[in-house]
Amino acid sequence: SHEQLLQDHFVDELIGRMTRLLDDCELNWQNELVLIVIAMITMRILTICNSTREDHVATLTLKCRRTGEKWIQLISESMETIDSSAFDEMAKLRQKMVIIGTACLLTFSAPVDRLRRLLSSNGHVISLLKASTIVHDNSVLNKNRSSLSTFMQNILRMKERILVMVQPTLTEFLE
Template identity: 55%
Template sequence: MDSLPIAEESVAILIIHSMLQYGSLRTDKNEIFDSWCSESHEQLLEDYFIDEFIARLERRLDGCQLSWKNELVLMVITMITMRILTVCDLTRDKRVADLAIKCRRAGENWIVFILENIQKISSSHCNELIKLRLKMVNIGISCVLTFSTHRARIDYLLSSNEHIVSLLKAATTIRDNIILNMNQSNTSNFVKNMMRLTERVLFMLQPKITEILEKSAYQSLNDFATIYWAVILINGTMDGKWQKRTNDPYTSWYDCRYESRQLSIDCSNGTFLIDGMTIGLAFEYNSRTTNITSRKYSDMCIDEDQWLETLTGLTFGLLLSSLSVNNHEMRHYPYRKLIVPFGTMQGKRNKDTNHQTVTIDRLFVKS
Protein backbone atom coordinates (compact mmCIF):
# COMPACT_ATOMS: atom_id res chain seq x y z
CA MET A 1 0.00 0.00 0.00
CA ASP A 2 2.78 2.43 0.93
CA SER A 3 4.57 1.99 -2.39
CA LEU A 4 1.57 1.91 -4.74
CA PRO A 5 1.31 4.98 -7.04
CA ILE A 6 -2.37 5.47 -6.22
CA ALA A 7 -2.27 9.07 -7.48
CA GLU A 8 -2.26 7.64 -11.01
CA GLU A 9 -5.71 7.16 -12.51
CA SER A 10 -4.96 3.71 -13.95
CA VAL A 11 -3.90 2.40 -10.53
CA ALA A 12 -6.88 4.07 -8.85
CA ILE A 13 -9.21 2.39 -11.35
CA LEU A 14 -7.80 -1.06 -10.59
CA ILE A 15 -8.02 -0.61 -6.82
CA ILE A 16 -11.52 0.86 -6.86
CA HIS A 17 -12.72 -1.81 -9.28
CA SER A 18 -11.51 -4.51 -6.90
CA MET A 19 -13.23 -2.75 -3.99
CA LEU A 20 -16.54 -2.87 -5.83
CA GLN A 21 -16.37 -6.61 -6.55
CA TYR A 22 -18.09 -7.76 -3.40
CA GLY A 23 -21.66 -8.68 -4.32
CA SER A 24 -24.78 -7.37 -2.68
CA LEU A 25 -24.73 -5.15 0.40
CA ARG A 26 -25.82 -6.58 3.71
CA THR A 27 -29.28 -5.38 4.74
CA ASP A 28 -30.21 -7.60 7.68
CA LYS A 29 -28.46 -6.77 10.94
CA ASN A 30 -28.80 -10.38 12.08
CA GLU A 31 -26.90 -11.84 9.16
CA ILE A 32 -23.27 -12.77 9.69
CA PHE A 33 -20.78 -10.75 7.68
CA ASP A 34 -18.87 -13.61 6.10
CA SER A 35 -22.03 -14.99 4.52
CA TRP A 36 -21.73 -12.41 1.76
CA CYS A 37 -18.06 -11.41 1.90
CA SER A 38 -16.03 -12.53 -1.11
CA GLU A 39 -13.03 -14.76 -0.49
CA SER A 40 -10.59 -12.06 -1.61
CA HIS A 41 -11.88 -9.75 1.14
CA GLU A 42 -12.04 -12.23 4.01
CA GLN A 43 -8.95 -10.71 5.64
CA LEU A 44 -11.11 -7.69 6.39
CA LEU A 45 -12.88 -9.85 8.97
CA GLU A 46 -9.68 -10.21 11.02
CA ASP A 47 -9.09 -7.54 13.67
CA TYR A 48 -5.29 -7.62 13.60
CA PHE A 49 -5.31 -7.14 9.82
CA ILE A 50 -7.77 -4.24 10.13
CA ASP A 51 -5.61 -2.54 12.77
CA GLU A 52 -2.51 -2.63 10.58
CA PHE A 53 -4.37 -1.70 7.40
CA ILE A 54 -6.13 1.28 9.00
CA ALA A 55 -2.84 2.50 10.48
CA ARG A 56 -1.24 2.45 7.02
CA LEU A 57 -4.19 4.19 5.40
CA GLU A 58 -4.12 6.87 8.07
CA ARG A 59 -0.40 7.43 7.58
CA ARG A 60 -0.95 7.76 3.84
CA LEU A 61 -3.77 10.24 4.42
CA ASP A 62 -1.69 12.26 6.90
CA GLY A 63 1.12 12.38 4.38
CA CYS A 64 -1.03 14.17 1.82
CA GLN A 65 -3.15 16.35 4.12
CA LEU A 66 -1.42 19.52 2.99
CA SER A 67 -1.25 18.57 -0.69
CA TRP A 68 -4.56 18.66 -2.54
CA LYS A 69 -2.93 18.05 -5.92
CA ASN A 70 -3.19 14.24 -5.71
CA GLU A 71 -6.92 14.06 -5.18
CA LEU A 72 -7.11 10.46 -6.42
CA VAL A 73 -5.14 9.41 -3.34
CA LEU A 74 -8.03 10.65 -1.23
CA MET A 75 -10.56 8.84 -3.42
CA VAL A 76 -8.72 5.52 -3.17
CA ILE A 77 -8.22 5.80 0.60
CA THR A 78 -11.90 6.67 0.99
CA MET A 79 -13.06 3.72 -1.12
CA ILE A 80 -10.87 1.27 0.79
CA THR A 81 -11.99 2.71 4.13
CA MET A 82 -15.66 2.42 3.23
CA ARG A 83 -15.17 -1.16 2.06
CA ILE A 84 -13.53 -2.04 5.37
CA LEU A 85 -16.36 -0.36 7.28
CA THR A 86 -18.90 -2.39 5.35
CA VAL A 87 -17.21 -5.70 6.14
CA CYS A 88 -15.30 -5.37 9.41
CA ASP A 89 -16.33 -6.81 12.75
CA LEU A 90 -18.26 -4.77 15.31
CA THR A 91 -15.10 -4.43 17.40
CA ARG A 92 -13.50 -2.22 14.74
CA ASP A 93 -16.38 -0.35 13.12
CA LYS A 94 -16.03 2.84 15.21
CA ARG A 95 -12.33 3.20 14.46
CA VAL A 96 -12.88 2.71 10.73
CA ALA A 97 -15.76 5.20 10.76
CA ASP A 98 -13.46 7.76 12.39
CA LEU A 99 -11.06 7.38 9.47
CA ALA A 100 -13.95 7.91 7.04
CA ILE A 101 -14.82 11.18 8.82
CA LYS A 102 -11.16 12.17 8.64
CA CYS A 103 -11.22 11.58 4.87
CA ARG A 104 -14.32 13.77 4.61
CA ARG A 105 -12.73 16.62 6.53
CA ALA A 106 -9.57 16.39 4.46
CA GLY A 107 -11.67 16.70 1.31
CA GLU A 108 -13.55 19.70 2.67
CA ASN A 109 -10.26 21.41 3.53
CA TRP A 110 -8.87 20.69 0.08
CA ILE A 111 -11.89 22.27 -1.57
CA VAL A 112 -11.26 25.44 0.45
CA PHE A 113 -7.59 25.45 -0.58
CA ILE A 114 -8.48 25.04 -4.25
CA LEU A 115 -11.06 27.83 -4.13
CA GLU A 116 -8.41 30.11 -2.66
CA ASN A 117 -6.05 29.20 -5.50
CA ILE A 118 -8.72 29.74 -8.15
CA GLN A 119 -9.17 33.30 -6.94
CA LYS A 120 -5.49 33.95 -7.69
CA ILE A 121 -5.68 32.65 -11.27
CA SER A 122 -6.61 34.84 -14.21
CA SER A 123 -9.71 33.74 -16.11
CA SER A 124 -7.55 33.79 -19.24
CA HIS A 125 -5.81 30.65 -17.94
CA CYS A 126 -8.76 28.45 -18.86
CA ASN A 127 -6.91 25.14 -18.86
CA GLU A 128 -5.65 25.67 -15.32
CA LEU A 129 -9.14 26.57 -14.10
CA ILE A 130 -10.60 23.48 -15.77
CA LYS A 131 -8.04 21.24 -14.07
CA LEU A 132 -8.74 22.73 -10.66
CA ARG A 133 -12.50 22.36 -11.09
CA LEU A 134 -12.07 18.73 -12.10
CA LYS A 135 -10.03 18.23 -8.95
CA MET A 136 -12.90 19.66 -6.93
CA VAL A 137 -15.28 17.26 -8.68
CA ASN A 138 -13.08 14.32 -7.67
CA ILE A 139 -12.77 15.58 -4.11
CA GLY A 140 -16.52 16.13 -3.92
CA ILE A 141 -17.02 12.54 -5.08
CA SER A 142 -14.70 11.34 -2.31
CA CYS A 143 -16.68 13.31 0.28
CA VAL A 144 -19.99 11.82 -0.90
CA LEU A 145 -18.48 8.33 -0.80
CA THR A 146 -17.79 8.75 2.93
CA PHE A 147 -21.55 8.21 3.32
CA SER A 148 -21.61 4.95 1.33
CA THR A 149 -22.24 2.21 3.86
CA HIS A 150 -25.19 0.06 4.86
CA ARG A 151 -27.91 1.23 7.22
CA ALA A 152 -26.54 -0.72 10.19
CA ARG A 153 -23.53 1.63 10.29
CA ILE A 154 -24.73 4.79 8.59
CA ASP A 155 -25.32 6.50 11.96
CA TYR A 156 -21.56 6.82 12.40
CA LEU A 157 -21.43 8.95 9.26
CA LEU A 158 -24.86 10.52 8.86
CA SER A 159 -26.68 11.42 12.05
CA SER A 160 -26.46 15.19 12.60
CA ASN A 161 -27.12 18.56 11.00
CA GLU A 162 -23.39 18.93 10.42
CA HIS A 163 -23.34 15.68 8.46
CA ILE A 164 -26.29 16.76 6.30
CA VAL A 165 -24.62 20.09 5.49
CA SER A 166 -21.38 18.28 4.60
CA LEU A 167 -23.28 15.97 2.27
CA LEU A 168 -25.07 18.85 0.53
CA LYS A 169 -21.85 20.83 0.16
CA ALA A 170 -20.13 17.83 -1.42
CA ALA A 171 -23.01 17.20 -3.83
CA THR A 172 -23.11 20.90 -4.73
CA THR A 173 -19.35 20.96 -5.31
CA ILE A 174 -19.69 18.17 -7.87
CA ARG A 175 -22.66 19.73 -9.63
CA ASP A 176 -21.43 23.33 -9.70
CA ASN A 177 -17.97 22.52 -11.01
CA ILE A 178 -19.30 20.23 -13.71
CA ILE A 179 -21.57 23.07 -14.84
CA LEU A 180 -18.78 25.67 -14.67
CA ASN A 181 -16.49 23.53 -16.79
CA MET A 182 -19.22 23.18 -19.44
CA ASN A 183 -17.01 21.11 -21.76
CA GLN A 184 -17.76 17.56 -20.62
CA SER A 185 -15.11 16.12 -22.94
CA ASN A 186 -12.54 16.97 -20.26
CA THR A 187 -14.20 14.50 -17.89
CA SER A 188 -12.77 10.98 -18.11
CA ASN A 189 -14.94 7.88 -18.22
CA PHE A 190 -13.56 6.94 -14.82
CA VAL A 191 -14.82 10.18 -13.26
CA LYS A 192 -18.17 9.82 -15.03
CA ASN A 193 -18.55 6.32 -13.58
CA MET A 194 -17.64 7.57 -10.11
CA MET A 195 -20.25 10.30 -10.49
CA ARG A 196 -22.85 7.65 -11.27
CA LEU A 197 -21.82 5.84 -8.11
CA THR A 198 -22.30 9.00 -6.05
CA GLU A 199 -25.74 9.46 -7.61
CA ARG A 200 -26.69 6.00 -6.39
CA VAL A 201 -25.27 6.70 -2.93
CA LEU A 202 -27.23 9.95 -2.67
CA PHE A 203 -30.43 8.28 -3.85
CA MET A 204 -30.15 5.47 -1.30
CA LEU A 205 -29.54 7.99 1.51
CA GLN A 206 -32.78 9.93 1.01
CA PRO A 207 -34.89 8.08 3.64
CA LYS A 208 -32.15 8.62 6.23
CA ILE A 209 -31.82 12.27 5.24
CA THR A 210 -35.57 12.74 5.67
CA GLU A 211 -35.43 11.13 9.11
CA ILE A 212 -32.71 13.52 10.30
CA LEU A 213 -34.34 16.59 8.76
CA GLU A 214 -37.69 15.88 10.39
CA LYS A 215 -36.09 15.36 13.80
CA SER A 216 -34.21 18.66 13.58
CA ALA A 217 -37.08 20.71 12.09
CA TYR A 218 -35.06 20.98 8.85
CA GLN A 219 -32.33 23.06 10.50
CA SER A 220 -29.73 21.56 8.15
CA LEU A 221 -31.48 23.03 5.11
CA ASN A 222 -31.56 26.47 6.75
CA ASP A 223 -27.84 26.18 7.53
CA PHE A 224 -27.00 25.08 4.00
CA ALA A 225 -29.12 27.81 2.42
CA THR A 226 -27.37 30.43 4.56
CA ILE A 227 -23.97 29.18 3.43
CA TYR A 228 -24.89 28.86 -0.23
CA TRP A 229 -27.00 31.97 -0.85
CA ALA A 230 -25.24 35.22 0.00
CA VAL A 231 -28.54 37.11 0.39
CA ILE A 232 -29.39 35.10 3.51
CA LEU A 233 -25.83 35.39 4.81
CA ILE A 234 -26.03 39.18 4.58
CA ASN A 235 -29.36 39.25 6.40
CA GLY A 236 -28.06 37.00 9.17
CA THR A 237 -29.88 33.73 9.71
CA MET A 238 -32.74 31.76 8.22
CA ASP A 239 -35.62 30.01 9.94
CA GLY A 240 -37.50 28.65 6.95
CA LYS A 241 -40.38 26.20 7.28
CA TRP A 242 -39.29 23.51 4.85
CA GLN A 243 -41.58 20.84 3.50
CA LYS A 244 -40.81 17.68 1.61
CA ARG A 245 -42.36 17.85 -1.83
CA THR A 246 -43.98 14.38 -1.72
CA ASN A 247 -44.34 11.53 0.76
CA ASP A 248 -42.19 9.19 -1.30
CA PRO A 249 -39.27 8.15 0.96
CA TYR A 250 -36.83 8.64 -1.92
CA THR A 251 -38.08 12.09 -2.91
CA SER A 252 -35.15 14.49 -2.56
CA TRP A 253 -36.85 17.88 -3.12
CA TYR A 254 -37.65 20.24 -0.25
CA ASP A 255 -39.34 23.66 -0.51
CA CYS A 256 -39.90 26.70 1.69
CA ARG A 257 -40.60 30.44 1.60
CA TYR A 258 -37.95 33.02 2.42
CA GLU A 259 -39.55 36.45 2.58
CA SER A 260 -41.22 36.71 -0.84
CA ARG A 261 -39.09 34.03 -2.48
CA GLN A 262 -39.73 30.35 -3.09
CA LEU A 263 -36.65 28.26 -2.27
CA SER A 264 -36.07 24.65 -3.30
CA ILE A 265 -33.25 22.22 -2.53
CA ASP A 266 -32.65 18.86 -4.18
CA CYS A 267 -30.77 16.74 -1.64
CA SER A 268 -29.79 14.22 -4.30
CA ASN A 269 -27.43 16.59 -6.12
CA GLY A 270 -27.26 19.87 -4.19
CA THR A 271 -29.41 21.87 -6.62
CA PHE A 272 -30.53 25.16 -5.05
CA LEU A 273 -33.37 26.99 -6.81
CA ILE A 274 -35.07 30.33 -6.25
CA ASP A 275 -38.59 30.72 -7.78
CA GLY A 276 -37.49 27.90 -10.03
CA MET A 277 -34.41 29.72 -11.32
CA THR A 278 -30.92 28.46 -10.52
CA ILE A 279 -28.77 30.93 -8.64
CA GLY A 280 -26.47 32.66 -11.09
CA LEU A 281 -24.64 35.24 -9.02
CA ALA A 282 -23.55 35.61 -5.43
CA PHE A 283 -20.90 37.80 -3.84
CA GLU A 284 -18.64 37.82 -0.80
CA TYR A 285 -17.43 40.95 1.00
CA ASN A 286 -13.81 41.04 2.17
CA SER A 287 -13.56 43.48 5.06
CA ARG A 288 -9.76 43.59 4.79
CA THR A 289 -9.56 44.57 1.12
CA THR A 290 -13.10 46.04 0.92
CA ASN A 291 -13.58 44.04 -2.29
CA ILE A 292 -16.93 42.47 -3.12
CA THR A 293 -15.86 39.28 -4.90
CA SER A 294 -18.03 37.32 -7.30
CA ARG A 295 -18.50 33.66 -6.37
CA LYS A 296 -19.20 32.61 -9.93
CA TYR A 297 -16.34 34.62 -11.44
CA SER A 298 -13.87 33.95 -8.64
CA ASP A 299 -11.13 36.12 -10.16
CA MET A 300 -13.35 39.22 -10.38
CA CYS A 301 -14.94 41.74 -8.06
CA ILE A 302 -17.50 44.54 -8.36
CA ASP A 303 -15.89 47.55 -10.01
CA GLU A 304 -15.85 50.84 -8.09
CA ASP A 305 -17.16 52.70 -11.15
CA GLN A 306 -20.80 51.94 -11.89
CA TRP A 307 -23.54 53.66 -13.86
CA LEU A 308 -26.17 55.55 -11.87
CA GLU A 309 -28.83 53.10 -13.08
CA THR A 310 -26.84 50.27 -11.51
CA LEU A 311 -26.77 51.97 -8.14
CA THR A 312 -30.51 52.68 -8.24
CA GLY A 313 -31.73 49.20 -9.02
CA LEU A 314 -29.32 47.39 -11.35
CA THR A 315 -31.34 48.62 -14.33
CA PHE A 316 -28.26 49.23 -16.47
CA GLY A 317 -25.95 46.37 -15.58
CA LEU A 318 -23.24 45.35 -13.14
CA LEU A 319 -19.61 45.97 -14.02
CA LEU A 320 -17.01 43.49 -12.74
CA SER A 321 -13.27 44.01 -12.91
CA SER A 322 -10.36 41.66 -12.32
CA LEU A 323 -8.93 41.40 -8.83
CA SER A 324 -5.89 43.51 -8.07
CA VAL A 325 -3.57 40.50 -8.18
CA ASN A 326 -4.65 39.80 -11.74
CA ASN A 327 -4.51 43.46 -12.73
CA HIS A 328 -0.91 43.51 -11.57
CA GLU A 329 -0.07 40.43 -13.61
CA MET A 330 -1.98 41.71 -16.65
CA ARG A 331 -1.42 45.45 -16.25
CA HIS A 332 -1.03 45.91 -19.99
CA TYR A 333 -4.31 44.08 -20.72
CA PRO A 334 -6.85 44.87 -17.97
CA TYR A 335 -10.23 43.24 -18.53
CA ARG A 336 -13.78 43.79 -17.30
CA LYS A 337 -17.11 42.02 -17.55
CA LEU A 338 -20.50 43.72 -17.84
CA ILE A 339 -23.46 41.66 -16.62
CA VAL A 340 -26.62 42.95 -18.29
CA PRO A 341 -29.96 42.00 -16.69
CA PHE A 342 -32.77 40.65 -18.84
CA GLY A 343 -36.28 41.09 -17.48
CA THR A 344 -38.22 43.37 -15.17
CA MET A 345 -36.13 44.75 -12.30
CA GLN A 346 -37.59 44.99 -8.82
CA GLY A 347 -35.80 46.35 -5.76
CA LYS A 348 -36.74 45.77 -2.14
CA ARG A 349 -35.07 47.43 0.85
CA ASN A 350 -34.70 45.55 4.12
CA LYS A 351 -35.56 48.05 6.87
CA ASP A 352 -33.63 46.14 9.52
CA THR A 353 -30.31 45.86 7.67
CA ASN A 354 -30.76 48.76 5.23
CA HIS A 355 -29.71 46.38 2.42
CA GLN A 356 -31.45 46.28 -0.92
CA THR A 357 -32.29 43.05 -2.73
CA VAL A 358 -32.75 43.26 -6.49
CA THR A 359 -34.72 40.58 -8.32
CA ILE A 360 -35.14 39.99 -12.04
CA ASP A 361 -38.54 38.76 -13.22
CA ARG A 362 -37.98 37.04 -16.55
CA LEU A 363 -41.61 36.08 -16.99
CA PHE A 364 -42.79 39.65 -17.53
CA VAL A 365 -40.32 41.50 -19.71
CA LYS A 366 -40.81 45.20 -20.39
CA SER A 367 -41.64 45.93 -24.01
Protein backbone atom coordinates in the same frame (compact mmCIF):
# COMPACT_ATOMS: atom_id res chain seq x y z
CA SER B 1 -11.75 -12.80 -1.15
CA HIS B 2 -12.67 -10.28 1.56
CA GLU B 3 -12.19 -12.66 4.50
CA GLN B 4 -9.24 -10.65 5.79
CA LEU B 5 -11.58 -7.73 6.42
CA LEU B 6 -13.22 -9.84 9.10
CA GLN B 7 -9.89 -10.16 10.95
CA ASP B 8 -9.58 -7.33 13.44
CA HIS B 9 -5.77 -7.22 13.41
CA PHE B 10 -5.74 -6.92 9.59
CA VAL B 11 -8.33 -4.12 9.68
CA ASP B 12 -6.37 -2.31 12.41
CA GLU B 13 -3.16 -2.47 10.37
CA LEU B 14 -4.88 -1.37 7.15
CA ILE B 15 -6.67 1.52 8.86
CA GLY B 16 -3.40 2.59 10.50
CA ARG B 17 -1.56 2.62 7.19
CA MET B 18 -4.32 4.50 5.38
CA THR B 19 -4.50 7.03 8.21
CA ARG B 20 -0.75 7.65 7.92
CA LEU B 21 -1.03 7.97 4.14
CA LEU B 22 -3.85 10.48 4.54
CA ASP B 23 -1.81 12.41 7.13
CA ASP B 24 1.17 12.50 4.76
CA CYS B 25 -0.85 14.08 1.96
CA GLU B 26 -3.19 16.18 4.10
CA LEU B 27 -2.16 19.51 2.59
CA ASN B 28 -1.36 18.22 -0.91
CA TRP B 29 -4.58 18.55 -2.89
CA GLN B 30 -2.66 17.98 -6.12
CA ASN B 31 -3.25 14.21 -6.05
CA GLU B 32 -6.97 13.76 -5.63
CA LEU B 33 -6.77 10.13 -6.70
CA VAL B 34 -5.20 9.25 -3.33
CA LEU B 35 -8.28 10.57 -1.54
CA ILE B 36 -10.68 8.75 -3.87
CA VAL B 37 -8.87 5.43 -3.39
CA ILE B 38 -8.60 5.78 0.39
CA ALA B 39 -12.29 6.74 0.63
CA MET B 40 -13.36 3.79 -1.52
CA ILE B 41 -11.26 1.27 0.41
CA THR B 42 -12.43 2.71 3.72
CA MET B 43 -16.08 2.43 2.74
CA ARG B 44 -15.57 -1.16 1.59
CA ILE B 45 -13.95 -1.98 4.93
CA LEU B 46 -16.83 -0.30 6.78
CA THR B 47 -19.31 -2.41 4.83
CA ILE B 48 -17.58 -5.71 5.64
CA CYS B 49 -15.69 -5.33 8.94
CA ASN B 50 -16.77 -6.70 12.30
CA SER B 51 -18.84 -4.40 14.47
CA THR B 52 -15.86 -4.20 16.85
CA ARG B 53 -13.98 -2.12 14.26
CA GLU B 54 -16.81 0.14 13.10
CA ASP B 55 -15.66 3.06 15.25
CA HIS B 56 -12.09 2.93 13.92
CA VAL B 57 -13.26 2.77 10.33
CA ALA B 58 -15.85 5.52 10.89
CA THR B 59 -13.09 7.73 12.30
CA LEU B 60 -11.02 7.26 9.14
CA THR B 61 -14.10 7.90 7.02
CA LEU B 62 -14.69 11.23 8.75
CA LYS B 63 -10.99 12.07 8.35
CA CYS B 64 -11.31 11.44 4.59
CA ARG B 65 -14.30 13.77 4.52
CA ARG B 66 -12.51 16.51 6.48
CA THR B 67 -9.45 16.19 4.25
CA GLY B 68 -11.61 16.55 1.15
CA GLU B 69 -13.33 19.59 2.59
CA LYS B 70 -9.95 21.13 3.43
CA TRP B 71 -8.68 20.45 -0.10
CA ILE B 72 -11.78 22.04 -1.63
CA GLN B 73 -11.16 25.12 0.49
CA LEU B 74 -7.50 25.26 -0.62
CA ILE B 75 -8.50 24.91 -4.27
CA SER B 76 -11.13 27.64 -3.87
CA GLU B 77 -8.46 29.94 -2.47
CA SER B 78 -6.17 29.08 -5.40
CA MET B 79 -8.94 29.84 -7.87
CA GLU B 80 -9.32 33.32 -6.40
CA THR B 81 -5.72 34.14 -7.33
CA ILE B 82 -5.93 32.91 -10.94
CA ASP B 83 -6.67 35.33 -13.76
CA SER B 84 -10.24 34.72 -14.91
CA SER B 85 -9.03 34.48 -18.51
CA ALA B 86 -7.00 31.34 -17.69
CA PHE B 87 -9.85 29.03 -18.72
CA ASP B 88 -7.77 25.86 -18.93
CA GLU B 89 -6.33 26.29 -15.45
CA MET B 90 -9.76 27.08 -14.01
CA ALA B 91 -11.22 24.02 -15.73
CA LYS B 92 -8.50 21.80 -14.23
CA LEU B 93 -9.15 23.15 -10.75
CA ARG B 94 -12.91 22.74 -11.15
CA GLN B 95 -12.34 19.14 -12.24
CA LYS B 96 -10.27 18.54 -9.11
CA MET B 97 -13.10 19.99 -7.03
CA VAL B 98 -15.57 17.62 -8.70
CA ILE B 99 -13.35 14.62 -7.98
CA ILE B 100 -12.62 15.65 -4.39
CA GLY B 101 -16.30 16.46 -3.80
CA THR B 102 -17.14 12.99 -5.09
CA ALA B 103 -14.62 11.53 -2.62
CA CYS B 104 -16.50 13.39 0.13
CA LEU B 105 -19.78 11.94 -1.15
CA LEU B 106 -18.23 8.47 -1.11
CA THR B 107 -17.89 8.83 2.67
CA PHE B 108 -21.67 8.52 2.84
CA SER B 109 -21.71 5.29 0.82
CA ALA B 110 -22.36 2.86 3.66
CA PRO B 111 -25.02 0.33 4.59
CA VAL B 112 -27.95 1.96 6.39
CA ASP B 113 -27.09 0.41 9.76
CA ARG B 114 -23.59 1.92 9.60
CA LEU B 115 -24.52 5.14 7.80
CA ARG B 116 -26.09 6.50 10.98
CA ARG B 117 -22.57 6.98 12.39
CA LEU B 118 -21.58 9.05 9.37
CA LEU B 119 -24.77 11.08 9.04
CA SER B 120 -25.71 11.86 12.62
CA SER B 121 -25.20 15.59 13.12
CA ASN B 122 -25.99 18.89 11.52
CA GLY B 123 -22.32 19.12 10.53
CA HIS B 124 -22.58 15.83 8.64
CA VAL B 125 -25.68 17.04 6.81
CA ILE B 126 -23.91 20.27 5.91
CA SER B 127 -20.94 18.23 4.61
CA LEU B 128 -23.28 16.17 2.45
CA LEU B 129 -24.97 19.26 1.04
CA LYS B 130 -21.67 21.06 0.41
CA ALA B 131 -20.13 18.07 -1.36
CA SER B 132 -23.23 17.56 -3.48
CA THR B 133 -23.38 21.25 -4.40
CA ILE B 134 -19.67 21.43 -5.23
CA VAL B 135 -19.88 18.37 -7.47
CA HIS B 136 -23.01 19.63 -9.21
CA ASP B 137 -21.96 23.26 -9.70
CA ASN B 138 -18.45 22.49 -10.91
CA SER B 139 -19.72 19.72 -13.20
CA VAL B 140 -22.09 22.22 -14.80
CA LEU B 141 -19.30 24.78 -15.21
CA ASN B 142 -16.96 22.13 -16.66
CA LYS B 143 -18.66 20.63 -19.67
CA ASN B 144 -15.58 18.73 -20.87
CA ARG B 145 -15.23 15.32 -19.24
CA SER B 146 -13.21 13.79 -22.06
CA SER B 147 -9.96 14.27 -20.15
CA LEU B 148 -11.17 11.99 -17.36
CA SER B 149 -10.19 8.35 -17.23
CA THR B 150 -12.90 5.73 -17.50
CA PHE B 151 -12.28 4.91 -13.83
CA MET B 152 -12.99 8.50 -12.77
CA GLN B 153 -16.06 8.75 -15.02
CA ASN B 154 -17.46 5.63 -13.35
CA ILE B 155 -16.72 7.02 -9.88
CA LEU B 156 -18.49 10.26 -10.78
CA ARG B 157 -21.57 8.30 -11.83
CA MET B 158 -21.82 6.91 -8.30
CA LYS B 159 -22.79 10.28 -6.83
CA GLU B 160 -26.46 9.97 -7.80
CA ARG B 161 -26.63 6.46 -6.34
CA ILE B 162 -25.10 7.65 -3.07
CA LEU B 163 -27.54 10.56 -2.78
CA VAL B 164 -30.49 8.22 -3.36
CA MET B 165 -29.12 5.77 -0.77
CA VAL B 166 -28.70 8.39 1.97
CA GLN B 167 -32.09 10.02 1.42
CA PRO B 168 -34.06 7.82 3.88
CA THR B 169 -31.43 8.22 6.61
CA LEU B 170 -31.25 11.95 5.95
CA THR B 171 -35.03 12.27 6.12
CA GLU B 172 -35.08 10.33 9.39
CA PHE B 173 -32.37 12.56 10.85
CA LEU B 174 -34.15 15.76 9.82
CA GLU B 175 -37.48 14.74 11.36
